[in-house]
Amino acid sequence: MDQHDLLTRIQRSGRLHGRNESRRVTATVLGVLSELLPASAYRRLTAHLPEDLRRTLPRPESDRIVEIVDCRRFLDRVADRLYTDGGDAAFLVRAVLSELNATADSAHLLPRPVAPYPVPRAVSPAEVAHLVPTDLRALFRSRPLEPWTVDAGASGMEALLRGTSRPLIAERPTRAVPAERPIRVAVNERPTRIPTADAKV
Structure with a gap:
């Protein structure tokens, strides 16, 4: 996962x-x-994050008790730690979770790094939404408004080495492109029979 791309997209969203x-x-x-x-x-959710970002995250203990927090209390905690109100906290949480979902969904399009040990598959917030209360699941399954592309997910050097700037996930075209040679096909037209010398008139 490219840290520059992830943080840039979260910054934009x-x-x-x-x-x-x-x-x-x-x-x-x-x-x-x-x-x-x-x-x-x-x-598993944070395993594929950049090392600089992962070092700032807490390391939960395996034997701890998981809290059951509804959506309002979850957003209140984020707002208190960011020194903002609930509306801004909800907006920022959605921006972070939607970009994590988009990055995890498109991870199979990027080349997998060669490692001497098995690398676990990236898990998105949407895949762990069933572990949180019901009113939080829609937030965990959010997607960004802008489509994710491979070239947007790579650094400038990676795009240069690939030698292309065309995304593998094509966006919907804004207008139809006309064909070079239009072909007309008559649906109900019967084929014309060419008479031969043996044919009876």
Whole structure:
């Protein structure tokens, strides 16, 4: 997972001022998630995050008791730690979770790193939504408004090495492109029979 792409997209979706604020908001949201999710699910959710971002996250203990927190209390915790109100907290939480979902959904399009040990599959917030209360699941399953593309998910050097700037996930075209040679097909037209010398007139 490219840290620059993830934080840049969260910065754009959350309308934040810079990368440091984007990193702080992401770490805060994931920190509150560590209090709601089981330790194993939280570790899989954050396993593919960049090391610089993962170092700022809490490490939940396996034998701890998971709290049952509804949507209002969850957003209140985020708001208190970000020193903002509930409306801004809900907006920022949705920006973080939707970009994490988009990145995890498109992880299969990126080349897998070669590692001497098995790398676990990235788990998105949508895949652990069943572990949280019902009123939080829609927030966990949110998606960004802008489509995720491979070239948007790669750094400039990776796009240069691939030698293309065309995304593998094509967006819907705004207008139809006419064909070079239109072909007309008559549906109910019977084929014309050419008489031969043996045919009876």
